[in-house]
Amino acid sequence: LAKARGRGEVEVFDESMGEVAQRRLHLENQLRHDVETGSDALSVAFQPLVDPRDGRVLGVEALARWNSTPYGVIGPDEFIAIAEDCELIHDLGRSVLHTTLEHAAWWHSLHPELEIAVNVSPVQLRRPDFAQQVSAALARARVVPQRLCLEITESVLLDTEGATVANLQALDEDGIALAVDDFGSGCSSLGQLRRFAISKLKADRSFVDDPALLRAVADLAAALGASALAEGVETPEQQQSLVRLGYRQAQGYLWARPQPATAITDLLGPRRETHATVTPPPPRRT
Ligand code: C2E
Ligand code: MG
Ligand code: MG
Ligand code: MG
Numbered sequence: 001l002a003k004a005r006g007r008g009e010v011e012v013f014d015e016s017m018g019e020v021a022q023r024r025l026h027l028e029n030q031l032r033h034d035v036e037t038g039s040d041a042l043s044v045a046f047q048p049l050v051d052p053r054d055g056r057v058l059g060v061e062a063l064a065r066w067n068s069t070p071y072g073v074i075g076p077d078e079f080i081a082i083a084e085d086c087e088l089i090h091d092l093g094r095s096v097l098h099t100t101l102e103h104a105a106w107w108h109s110l111h112p113e114l115e116i117a118v119n120v121s122p123v124q125l126r127r128p129d130f131a132q133q134v135s136a137a138l139a140r141a142r143v144v145p146q147r148l149c150l151e152i153t154e155s156v157l158l159d160t161e162g163a164t165v166a167n168l169q170a171l172d173e174d175g176i177a178l179a180v181d182d183f184g185s186g187c188s189s190l191g192q193l194r195r196f197a198i199s200k201l202k203a204d205r206s207f208v209d210d211p212a213l214l215r216a217v218a219d220l221a222a223a224l225g226a227s228a229l230a231e232g233v234e235t236p237e238q239q240q241s242l243v244r245l246g247y248r249q250a251q252g253y254l255w256a257r258p259q260p261a262t263a264i265t266d267l268l269g270p271r272r273e274t275h276a277t278v279t280p281p282p283p284r285r286t
Helices: 007-016 019-036 076-085 089-110 130-141 164-173 190-195 211-224 236-244 261-268 271-276
Strands: 042-050 057-068 072-074 115-119 148-152 177-183 200-203 227-230
Touching: 019 057, 019 076, 019 089, 042 089, 042 261, 057 076, 057 089, 057 261, 076 089, 089 115, 089 130, 089 261, 115 177, 130 148, 130 164, 164 177, 190 211, 200 211, 211 227, 211 236
Parallel strands: 057 115, 115 148, 148 177, 177 200, 200 227
Antiparallel strands: 042 057, 057 072
16 A cells, blocks of 8 residues: 555656556545544535425435545545445445434434435445344444445345345344335346345336336336435426326435435424414614
């Protein structure tokens, strides 16, 4: 690692590397530092999951955020891949889960039915103690397993490596819901879907303008006894189309972007009552 080398050596080493490789090495070292020190450069944003008919909030999805030094904000598609490559995903994923469940315990006091969705990497699922860790985290935060939904990728359904299958079964037995994220963008097997007690299919964002595909996902979900959610909804036209197709769950910038936990608390909190109170205008001076 660059950090472990002497100052002079780092420069020689860096000059021999391409800019892309240098950036990547730097990001990896910085990410390791930020994960290991629990730096607040890492945070979690939450995006509401709503009923597309009326915008009622049904749940929230936790999305990891990283404001790296010195590159600035790096998207999760990039830093999650780095974390997966260097096994940092286990600690990073655990910290996202713990942070999320801490907020969830409070949100459930305002909205007991709120679903808490957390993304899980295929790499995390290969660890034998993954399901057990999730259960321990739920118990610690006093969140019931039935409110947690873990979002897995299609590739997980085909994963025969490590403890994936055992973990999925254990999670299901514990009452934790499983959703297939970005459904339709990968290559999953219909047989595997049935085998794993999948409770939700999240239609990939690229389908949001394709009613025929959205219908196919909804039909498949119904056949599995699962629910369907449409991702990436940005326009009222898309919303109306989803409602016509019978979708009861959606997510997208049309309703809300991923936001800090405090904004979710405001959204769920007794704020509405406060707002309903009419404040009389101050008496006029004559
Ligand atoms: P995802 O799980 O499919 O999350 C939805 C992504 O779509 C998020 O991107 C969200 O910001 C974005 N999105 C939501 N509504 C809209 C919309 O209306 N239009 C558009 N264009 N985009 C929308 P984000 O936050 O950049 O996350 C990207 C991916 O990174 C996630 O996709 C997920 O696969 C992964 N990810 C994020 N956080 C974590 C995590 O804690 N663990 C793991 N393993 N993966 C994570
Ligand atoms: Mg997701
Ligand atoms: Mg998705
Ligand atoms: Mg995705």
